[in-house]
Amino acid sequence: MAERLELLVGTRKGLFVLDGDTDRHTWDIRGPLCEGWPIHDTAVEPGTGAILAAGGSNWYGPAIWRSKDRGQTWTHSSEGLTYGDDGPKVATIWNVTPGKDALYAGVEPAGLFRSVDDGRTWSHVEGLTKHPTRPEWQPGNGGLILHSIVPHPSDPDRLWVGISSVGAFETRDGGATWETRNRGVRAGFMPDPYPDFGQCVHKLVMGADGGEHLYQQNHCGVYRSSDGGAHWDEITEGLPSEFGFPMVAHPRDPLSAWVIPLNGADQGRFMPEGRAAVWRTADGGATWQRLGDGLPQEGAYVGVLREAMAIDELEPAGIYFGTSTGQLYGSADEGRTWTRIADNLPAIWSVQAAVVG
């Protein structure tokens, strides 16, 4: 079968799947799937190719959906997704990420769960919840959520997570113990702007050079680390705003990454001046380039949430983003030119791009 591209678009009212060819010019849309449940994140399981969709119903609680037939039929499970009968209730799931030998799920209130049976059952990664800082974790405006999960590409014992208004953590022993990874990251809203934890990481991603190179979009700027998060360097300079949610890294070039700056945390959280743009660095954050060709350049008072930008693995890489007002845009040339792929969708929570076939 010829290769084709699949966009998984998680929305407030279900999952939509867009089937396209590798030219990335025409798309057929299917949905809403997952019975119209809010879908916060999606992933494609390596090996099986199964689609995973994480979210939660206001009535029926959190679950991770799984389809082995490209979204035709689904199962779902939340078995084991619990802190126990005496613990806090899991409100919803914000992230699902395949690791080297397990699936991981990030939930609200913040915690990490792992599945070693393709998502049928889950177990709590207690080491993170037992971190000595846990009693002091405070929710931000969006809740106390674990939203970023970054597995090491070759070492199954290493994993990074990002928690809103708490910061980044790394484990090197498969989740038994964790260390904060926030040195050099600013928390401008705190009395001490460089605390050990309390930074509001918005999105944590890995650069393509073997496992030590991380990027993050934070509430307070954009950062790069070349030592697995032990130290971070701020790379905000050159961007129109320090504030935004999503970030993606190039699948092959460790110096290339994309962000979508919004006008500011307290100014409405939309594209600056109503002019839509994605910004790219090709030199590890030393400089940034505005990419808006084909995007609306007036009246675009739209926002993009943290999981709502994706990059594919084709050459050149394709970039996609969805807005919280239901527009989906794509670029087949690494952001140089853009087209609107879909409109009038429900509010978009997440976008994922997968080469299948």
Next chain:
Amino acid sequence: MADVHLPGSLVVLFPGAPRRLVADGATVAEVIADLDRQVPGIANRLLDAGPTIRPHINVYVAGVRASLTTAVPADSVVHVIPAVSGGS
């Protein structure tokens, strides 16, 4: 034995599950446990940690709103009803 009526938005999550079925149990908790034996996974959709009935799910026994400890007399009719929702 209880005559249990399930909402369409719930059974659609379990392809093949009926809208109405018979379940054993002397309490609502036991009836839900029997439902879960017949439709694996359904208890997770109805119950939160605690366990408690999820906040926006209502269970009625013989027309009276019930909790997990409510007795279910023989031949009771049990309705599981999701709360109505406003907005979009």
